[in-house]
Protein backbone atom coordinates (compact mmCIF):
# COMPACT_ATOMS: atom_id res chain seq x y z
CA UNK A 236 0.00 0.00 0.00
CA UNK A 237 1.44 3.38 -0.96
CA UNK A 238 0.71 6.10 1.56
CA UNK A 239 0.56 9.75 0.54
CA UNK A 240 0.83 9.21 -3.20
CA UNK A 241 2.50 12.17 -4.83
CA UNK A 242 4.22 12.97 -1.57
CA UNK A 243 8.00 13.19 -1.61
CA UNK A 244 8.58 10.02 0.38
CA UNK A 245 6.39 6.98 -0.21
CA UNK A 246 5.78 4.33 2.42
CA UNK A 247 4.85 0.70 1.84
CA UNK A 248 3.67 -1.74 4.50
CA UNK A 249 3.37 -5.51 4.52
CA UNK A 250 2.37 -7.94 7.26
CA UNK A 251 3.86 -11.41 7.04
CA UNK A 252 2.64 -13.63 9.87
CA UNK A 253 3.35 -11.67 13.04
CA UNK A 254 5.96 -9.53 11.35
CA UNK A 255 5.44 -6.07 9.97
CA UNK A 256 7.66 -4.72 7.24
CA UNK A 257 7.84 -1.08 6.22
CA UNK A 258 9.70 0.35 3.27
CA UNK A 259 10.16 4.09 2.74
CA UNK A 260 11.55 5.37 -0.55
CA UNK A 261 12.37 8.83 -1.80
CA UNK A 262 12.49 9.87 -5.48
CA UNK A 263 16.26 10.51 -5.34
CA UNK A 264 16.96 6.81 -4.63
CA UNK A 265 17.21 6.85 -0.87
CA UNK A 266 15.26 4.38 1.21
CA UNK A 267 14.96 2.54 4.49
CA UNK A 268 13.54 -0.77 5.63
CA UNK A 269 11.98 -1.34 9.03
CA UNK A 270 11.29 -4.75 10.51
CA UNK A 271 8.77 -4.68 13.36
CA UNK A 272 9.38 -0.98 13.84
CA UNK A 273 13.16 -1.21 13.91
CA UNK A 274 15.26 0.10 11.03
CA UNK A 275 17.40 -2.74 9.70
CA UNK A 276 18.62 -1.41 6.37
CA UNK A 277 19.19 1.87 4.62
CA UNK A 278 20.34 2.67 1.09
CA UNK A 279 21.21 5.96 -0.45
CA UNK A 280 22.91 5.17 -3.71
CA UNK A 281 20.25 3.86 -6.11
CA UNK A 282 19.21 5.84 -9.13
CA UNK A 283 15.55 6.32 -8.25
CA UNK A 284 12.63 5.33 -6.06
CA UNK A 285 11.87 2.15 -8.02
CA UNK A 286 15.40 0.78 -7.77
CA UNK A 287 15.55 1.68 -4.07
CA UNK A 288 12.31 -0.21 -3.53
CA UNK A 289 13.56 -3.28 -5.44
CA UNK A 290 16.80 -3.40 -3.41
CA UNK A 291 15.02 -3.04 -0.07
CA UNK A 292 12.45 -5.67 -1.07
CA UNK A 293 15.31 -8.10 -1.72
CA UNK A 294 16.73 -7.42 1.75
CA UNK A 295 13.26 -7.86 3.30
CA UNK A 296 12.83 -11.22 1.56
CA UNK A 297 16.27 -12.34 2.73
CA UNK A 298 15.41 -11.26 6.27
CA UNK A 299 12.12 -13.21 6.23
CA UNK A 300 13.89 -16.28 4.87
CA UNK A 301 16.50 -16.06 7.66
CA UNK A 302 13.82 -15.89 10.31
CA UNK A 303 11.93 -18.81 8.75
CA UNK A 304 15.10 -20.91 8.94
CA UNK A 305 15.69 -19.81 12.52
CA UNK A 306 12.33 -18.73 13.98
CA UNK A 307 13.69 -18.57 17.54
CA UNK A 308 15.95 -15.78 16.52
CA UNK A 309 14.45 -12.38 17.11
CA UNK A 310 17.82 -10.84 16.67
CA UNK A 311 18.07 -7.12 16.45
CA UNK A 312 20.84 -5.12 14.85
CA UNK A 313 22.58 -8.18 13.49
CA UNK A 314 22.06 -7.36 9.83
CA UNK A 315 25.19 -6.42 8.00
CA UNK A 316 25.01 -2.65 7.51
CA UNK A 317 24.66 -1.40 3.93
CA UNK A 318 27.89 0.42 3.13
CA UNK A 319 28.35 2.16 -0.17
CA UNK A 320 32.12 1.99 -0.54
CA UNK A 321 33.26 -1.63 -0.55
CA UNK A 322 36.75 -0.68 0.59
CA UNK A 323 37.80 -4.24 1.41
CA UNK A 324 36.34 -5.89 -1.68
CA UNK A 325 38.60 -8.69 -2.93
CA UNK A 326 40.14 -9.26 0.51
CA UNK A 327 39.69 -12.53 2.39
CA UNK A 328 40.09 -13.05 6.07
CA UNK A 329 39.73 -15.44 8.97
CA UNK A 330 37.69 -14.48 12.03
CA UNK A 331 38.31 -16.50 15.20
CA UNK A 332 36.31 -15.82 18.35
CA UNK A 333 32.63 -15.42 17.51
CA UNK A 334 30.67 -16.99 20.36
CA UNK A 335 27.47 -14.99 19.93
CA UNK A 336 26.08 -11.62 18.83
CA UNK A 337 27.86 -9.83 21.67
CA UNK A 338 31.33 -11.04 20.70
CA UNK A 339 33.91 -8.49 19.66
CA UNK A 340 34.79 -10.86 16.80
CA UNK A 341 31.19 -10.52 15.55
CA UNK A 342 31.52 -6.72 15.56
CA UNK A 343 34.69 -7.10 13.48
CA UNK A 344 33.12 -9.64 11.13
CA UNK A 345 30.13 -7.36 10.45
CA UNK A 346 32.38 -4.42 9.61
CA UNK A 347 34.73 -6.43 7.38
CA UNK A 348 31.79 -7.97 5.54
CA UNK A 349 29.97 -4.66 5.15
CA UNK A 350 33.10 -3.31 3.47
CA UNK A 351 33.09 -6.20 1.00
CA UNK A 352 35.58 -8.71 2.46
CA UNK A 353 34.95 -12.45 2.24
CA UNK A 354 35.20 -14.29 5.55
CA UNK A 355 36.09 -17.67 7.00
CA UNK A 356 34.59 -18.18 10.45
CA UNK A 357 35.26 -20.67 13.24
CA UNK A 358 33.24 -21.88 16.22
CA UNK A 359 34.54 -23.43 19.43
CA UNK A 360 32.56 -26.71 19.47
CA UNK A 361 29.18 -28.28 18.69
CA UNK A 362 27.53 -26.41 21.55
CA UNK A 363 28.71 -23.08 20.13
CA UNK A 364 27.89 -24.05 16.55
CA UNK A 365 24.17 -23.36 16.87
CA UNK A 366 24.88 -19.73 17.83
CA UNK A 367 27.67 -19.15 15.33
CA UNK A 368 26.18 -20.87 12.27
CA UNK A 369 23.30 -18.37 11.74
CA UNK A 370 25.77 -15.51 12.10
CA UNK A 371 28.13 -17.11 9.59
CA UNK A 372 25.15 -17.36 7.22
CA UNK A 373 24.47 -13.67 7.59
CA UNK A 374 28.09 -13.07 6.72
CA UNK A 375 27.72 -15.41 3.72
CA UNK A 376 30.92 -17.05 4.96
CA UNK A 377 32.02 -19.79 2.54
CA UNK A 378 34.17 -21.44 5.23
CA UNK A 379 32.81 -22.40 8.65
CA UNK A 380 34.94 -24.75 10.73
CA UNK A 381 35.35 -25.89 14.32
CA UNK A 382 38.36 -24.51 16.18
CA UNK A 383 39.18 -25.30 19.76
CA UNK A 384 42.80 -24.24 20.08
CA UNK A 385 43.28 -27.00 22.67
CA UNK A 386 42.28 -29.67 20.15
CA UNK A 387 45.40 -30.92 18.37
CA UNK A 388 45.33 -30.31 14.62
CA UNK A 389 42.23 -28.10 14.48
CA UNK A 390 44.11 -24.85 13.93
CA UNK A 391 46.23 -26.42 11.19
CA UNK A 392 43.07 -27.83 9.57
CA UNK A 393 41.53 -24.34 9.33
CA UNK A 394 44.60 -22.92 7.60
CA UNK A 395 44.86 -25.96 5.31
CA UNK A 396 41.27 -25.45 4.21
CA UNK A 397 41.94 -21.77 3.53
CA UNK A 398 45.04 -22.72 1.52
CA UNK A 399 42.99 -25.22 -0.49
CA UNK A 400 39.93 -23.03 -1.11
CA UNK A 401 41.49 -19.56 -1.36
CA UNK A 402 45.23 -20.14 -1.78
CA UNK A 403 45.87 -16.89 0.08
CA UNK A 404 44.73 -14.78 2.99
CA UNK A 405 44.59 -11.03 3.64
CA UNK A 406 43.76 -10.78 7.34
CA UNK A 407 43.23 -12.73 10.55
CA UNK A 408 41.25 -11.54 13.57
CA UNK A 409 42.29 -13.46 16.70
CA UNK A 410 39.68 -12.60 19.31
CA UNK A 411 39.99 -15.32 21.93
CA UNK A 412 41.19 -15.54 25.49
CA UNK A 413 40.77 -17.96 28.36
CA UNK A 414 41.89 -18.33 31.94
CA UNK A 415 40.68 -20.96 34.43
CA UNK A 416 38.39 -19.40 37.05
CA UNK A 417 40.78 -19.98 39.97
CA UNK A 418 43.62 -18.34 38.05
CA UNK A 419 41.60 -15.37 36.83
CA UNK A 420 39.87 -14.68 40.10
CA UNK A 421 42.88 -15.14 42.35
CA UNK A 422 45.90 -12.94 42.97
CA UNK A 423 48.72 -12.99 40.41
CA UNK A 424 50.98 -13.79 43.36
CA UNK A 425 49.15 -17.08 43.92
CA UNK A 426 48.71 -18.33 40.37
CA UNK A 427 49.60 -21.96 39.81
CA UNK A 428 51.90 -23.07 37.06
CA UNK A 429 48.99 -24.81 35.36
CA UNK A 430 46.72 -21.74 35.57
CA UNK A 431 49.49 -19.54 34.23
CA UNK A 432 50.35 -21.85 31.35
CA UNK A 433 46.73 -22.32 30.26
CA UNK A 434 46.10 -18.57 30.33
CA UNK A 435 49.23 -17.82 28.32
CA UNK A 436 48.70 -20.70 25.95
CA UNK A 437 45.15 -19.86 24.84
CA UNK A 438 45.38 -16.09 25.15
CA UNK A 439 48.86 -15.43 23.76
CA UNK A 440 50.64 -18.38 22.15
CA UNK A 441 47.71 -19.15 19.83
CA UNK A 442 48.09 -15.70 18.29
CA UNK A 443 51.77 -16.34 17.61
CA UNK A 444 50.84 -19.71 16.10
CA UNK A 445 48.19 -18.18 13.89
CA UNK A 446 50.75 -15.67 12.63
CA UNK A 447 53.06 -18.61 11.83
CA UNK A 448 50.32 -20.41 9.89
CA UNK A 449 49.08 -17.27 8.13
CA UNK A 450 52.52 -16.10 6.96
CA UNK A 451 52.84 -18.42 3.93
CA UNK A 452 49.28 -17.54 2.85
CA UNK A 453 49.83 -13.78 3.03
CA UNK A 454 51.70 -13.77 -0.26
CA UNK A 455 50.75 -10.20 -1.08
CA UNK A 456 51.03 -9.02 2.51
CA UNK A 457 48.22 -8.85 5.02
CA UNK A 458 47.18 -7.81 8.51
CA UNK A 459 47.03 -9.79 11.74
CA UNK A 460 44.88 -8.60 14.64
CA UNK A 461 44.50 -9.66 18.22
CA UNK A 462 42.38 -8.25 21.06
CA UNK A 463 44.05 -6.84 24.15
CA UNK A 464 42.99 -4.75 27.14
CA UNK A 465 44.32 -1.83 29.20
CA UNK A 466 44.94 -4.24 32.11
CA UNK A 467 48.16 -5.13 30.25
CA UNK A 468 49.59 -1.68 31.08
CA UNK A 469 48.01 -0.78 34.40
CA UNK A 470 46.83 -2.80 37.36
CA UNK A 471 43.09 -3.06 36.77
CA UNK A 472 41.17 -4.51 39.71
CA UNK A 473 40.09 -8.12 39.04
CA UNK A 474 41.93 -8.40 35.71
CA UNK A 475 44.79 -10.27 37.40
CA UNK A 476 46.63 -12.92 35.41
CA UNK A 477 44.87 -11.92 32.20
CA UNK A 478 46.71 -8.60 32.43
CA UNK A 479 50.00 -10.51 32.41
CA UNK A 480 48.91 -12.50 29.36
CA UNK A 481 47.79 -9.35 27.52
CA UNK A 482 51.14 -7.68 28.24
CA UNK A 483 52.88 -10.68 26.65
CA UNK A 484 50.41 -10.55 23.76
CA UNK A 485 51.09 -6.87 23.03
CA UNK A 486 54.82 -7.58 23.17
CA UNK A 487 54.39 -10.52 20.78
CA UNK A 488 52.56 -8.15 18.42
CA UNK A 489 55.63 -5.91 18.26
CA UNK A 490 58.08 -8.77 17.64
CA UNK A 491 55.91 -10.43 15.00
CA UNK A 492 55.33 -7.03 13.37
CA UNK A 493 59.09 -6.50 13.15
CA UNK A 494 59.67 -10.01 11.77
CA UNK A 495 56.88 -10.03 9.18
CA UNK A 496 56.96 -6.36 8.23
CA UNK A 497 59.42 -6.90 5.34
CA UNK A 498 56.83 -9.23 3.76
CA UNK A 499 54.15 -6.56 3.93
CA UNK A 500 52.40 -8.26 6.85
CA UNK A 501 51.22 -5.81 9.46
CA UNK A 502 50.36 -6.77 13.03
CA UNK A 503 48.18 -4.98 15.56
CA UNK A 504 46.67 -5.36 18.99
CA UNK A 505 43.29 -3.72 19.35
CA UNK A 506 42.53 -2.59 22.89
CA UNK A 507 38.83 -1.96 23.38
CA UNK A 508 37.24 -0.47 26.47
CA UNK A 509 35.11 -2.85 28.55
CA UNK A 510 32.25 -4.59 26.76
CA UNK A 511 29.64 -6.86 28.30
CA UNK A 512 30.47 -10.11 26.53
CA UNK A 513 30.53 -13.73 27.65
CA UNK A 514 34.28 -13.58 28.36
CA UNK A 515 33.77 -10.44 30.45
CA UNK A 516 31.20 -12.23 32.62
CA UNK A 517 34.12 -14.18 34.17
CA UNK A 518 35.56 -10.96 35.61
CA UNK A 519 34.13 -10.08 39.07
CA UNK A 520 32.53 -6.64 39.53
CA UNK A 521 32.57 -6.04 35.79
CA UNK A 522 29.66 -3.59 36.04
CA UNK A 523 31.85 -1.29 38.12
CA UNK A 524 34.46 -1.36 35.36
CA UNK A 525 31.78 -0.33 32.87
CA UNK A 526 30.53 2.50 35.12
CA UNK A 527 34.06 3.79 35.66
CA UNK A 528 34.83 3.69 31.93
CA UNK A 529 31.68 5.63 31.13
CA UNK A 530 32.27 8.24 33.82
CA UNK A 531 35.95 8.84 33.11
CA UNK A 532 36.46 8.34 29.39
CA UNK A 533 36.83 11.70 27.65
CA UNK A 534 33.91 10.79 25.38
CA UNK A 535 31.77 9.82 28.42
CA UNK A 536 30.55 6.77 26.54
CA UNK A 537 31.08 3.05 26.40
CA UNK A 538 32.32 1.49 23.20
CA UNK A 539 30.30 -0.98 21.14
CA UNK A 540 31.48 -4.01 19.20
CA UNK A 541 30.68 -2.02 16.05
CA UNK A 542 33.08 0.75 17.11
CA UNK A 543 35.78 -1.89 17.50
CA UNK A 544 34.83 -3.50 14.17
CA UNK A 545 35.13 -0.40 12.00
CA UNK A 546 38.42 0.72 13.55
CA UNK A 547 39.87 -2.76 13.03
CA UNK A 548 38.61 -2.87 9.44
CA UNK A 549 40.30 0.47 8.77
CA UNK A 550 43.67 -0.99 9.77
CA UNK A 551 43.17 -3.82 7.26
CA UNK A 552 42.76 -1.32 4.44
CA UNK A 553 45.70 -0.46 2.18
CA UNK A 554 45.41 3.14 3.40
CA UNK A 555 46.87 1.90 6.70
CA UNK A 556 49.82 0.16 5.01
CA UNK A 557 52.47 2.01 7.00
CA UNK A 558 50.89 1.43 10.39
CA UNK A 559 52.12 -1.66 12.19
CA UNK A 560 53.05 -3.02 15.61
CA UNK A 561 50.41 -0.80 17.17
CA UNK A 562 48.21 -1.24 20.20
CA UNK A 563 45.18 0.77 19.18
CA UNK A 564 42.90 1.87 22.01
CA UNK A 565 39.22 2.00 21.17
CA UNK A 566 38.05 3.17 24.55
CA UNK A 567 36.76 6.71 24.21
CA UNK A 568 40.21 7.90 25.32
CA UNK A 569 39.98 6.28 28.78
CA UNK A 570 43.65 5.26 28.72
CA UNK A 571 44.92 8.87 28.66
CA UNK A 572 43.16 9.78 31.91
CA UNK A 573 44.96 9.50 35.23
Ligand SMILES: NC(=O)c1ccc[n+]([C@@H]2O[C@H](COP(=O)([O-])OP(=O)(O)OC[C@H]3O[C@@H](n4cnc5c(N)ncnc54)[C@H](O)[C@@H]3O)[C@@H](O)[C@H]2O)c1
Pocket residue numbers: 331332333334335337338339340359363382383384385410411412413437462463464465506507508509510511512513514515
Ligand atom coordinates in the same frame (compact mmCIF):
# COMPACT_ATOMS: atom_id res chain seq x y z
N1 LIG B 1 34.85 -7.82 26.68
C1 LIG B 1 35.78 -6.94 27.01
O1 LIG B 1 35.56 -6.06 27.85
C2 LIG B 1 37.13 -7.00 26.36
C3 LIG B 1 37.93 -5.85 26.39
C4 LIG B 1 39.17 -5.89 25.79
C5 LIG B 1 39.60 -7.06 25.17
N2 LIG B 1 38.78 -8.16 25.16
C6 LIG B 1 39.29 -9.37 24.47
O2 LIG B 1 38.51 -9.59 23.33
C7 LIG B 1 38.62 -10.97 22.96
C8 LIG B 1 37.25 -11.53 22.66
O3 LIG B 1 36.48 -11.60 23.83
P1 LIG B 1 34.96 -11.10 23.92
O4 LIG B 1 34.92 -10.08 24.98
O5 LIG B 1 34.44 -10.81 22.57
O6 LIG B 1 34.21 -12.37 24.54
P2 LIG B 1 33.54 -13.66 23.85
O7 LIG B 1 33.24 -14.58 24.98
O8 LIG B 1 32.45 -13.28 22.96
O9 LIG B 1 34.74 -14.23 22.97
C9 LIG B 1 35.77 -15.02 23.52
C10 LIG B 1 36.02 -16.12 22.52
O10 LIG B 1 37.12 -16.91 22.92
C11 LIG B 1 36.85 -18.21 22.45
N3 LIG B 1 37.68 -19.23 23.08
C12 LIG B 1 37.89 -19.44 24.41
N4 LIG B 1 38.64 -20.57 24.57
C13 LIG B 1 38.90 -21.03 23.30
C14 LIG B 1 39.60 -22.15 22.79
N5 LIG B 1 40.17 -23.06 23.59
N6 LIG B 1 39.65 -22.34 21.45
C15 LIG B 1 39.07 -21.45 20.62
N7 LIG B 1 38.37 -20.39 21.04
C16 LIG B 1 38.30 -20.18 22.38
C17 LIG B 1 35.37 -18.39 22.79
O11 LIG B 1 34.83 -19.48 22.07
C18 LIG B 1 34.81 -17.04 22.36
O12 LIG B 1 34.40 -17.09 21.01
C19 LIG B 1 39.37 -11.64 24.09
O13 LIG B 1 40.75 -11.71 23.75
C20 LIG B 1 39.20 -10.66 25.24
O14 LIG B 1 40.21 -10.77 26.21
C21 LIG B 1 37.56 -8.14 25.73
